[in-house]
Amino acid sequence: MYTGFKHLHSTIALVLLIVFAVVLVIHIIGYMTSADYSKGHRVSSLIGLIAAHLQLLVGLGLYFMSPLGISNLSGETMKDSMGRLYALEHPLIGIIAIALITVGYSRAKRAAASRQKYATITVFYALGLVLILSRIPWQTWALIN
Template identity: 80%
Template sequence: MYTGFKHLHSTIALLLLIVFALALVFHIIGLLTSSQYSKGHRVAALVGLIASHLQLLVGLVLYFISPLGVSNLSGDTMKDSLGRLYALEHPLINIIAIALITIGYSKAKKATTDKQKFTKIVVFYSLGLILILSRIPWQTWALIN
């Protein structure tokens, strides 16, 4: 079960990065060209939001069943950079990132002008993506190695 969730988490992460990059580029182009905020823009932002929430759900399950997750929180873990990354930094930073993504989507939905909608998505999704990229365990990521 653990191995299956670990592979699922890695696969969804790759899909999330692709979907997110495309949605972000789509919104940046819309912002720079002063386009109208269309249904396509809304769907792209929504797909990014759904992918991030799915990744969070799988990640939380993995965190509680993994030997590297919550069961590994101790003083010794905090001294080891990789252990600290898995037990504390990766989950905490990614929860914050997904909260920012959710806030950005919500604020864009409530915005009254197209420029505000594009700006909210670009700012909040960029912050979320930066945080996500900063805490991916690149050295052990199954899809890369």
């Protein structure tokens, strides 16, 4: 089960990165062209939000069943950069990133002007993406090895 969750978490991560790249491009183009914010734009940002939350749920499950997760938290782990990444930094920064993405989606939904919706999604989703990219364990990611 643990191996399945690891592979699922890696696969969803790849999907999430692709979805966020597409959503950001769509919203940047919409902002630059001053296009009306359509249902398609809203759906694309919703797909990004759903992918992020799905990744969070799978990641939390993995965090509690992994030997590198919560069971590994100790003073010794904090001295080891990879142990600290898995036990603290990766999950904490992921939660913060997904909170930013959620706030961005909610603010964009309430915004009145199309340009404001585009700008809100672009800023919050880009911040979330940068945080996610900063804490991916690239050297051990299953899709690279």
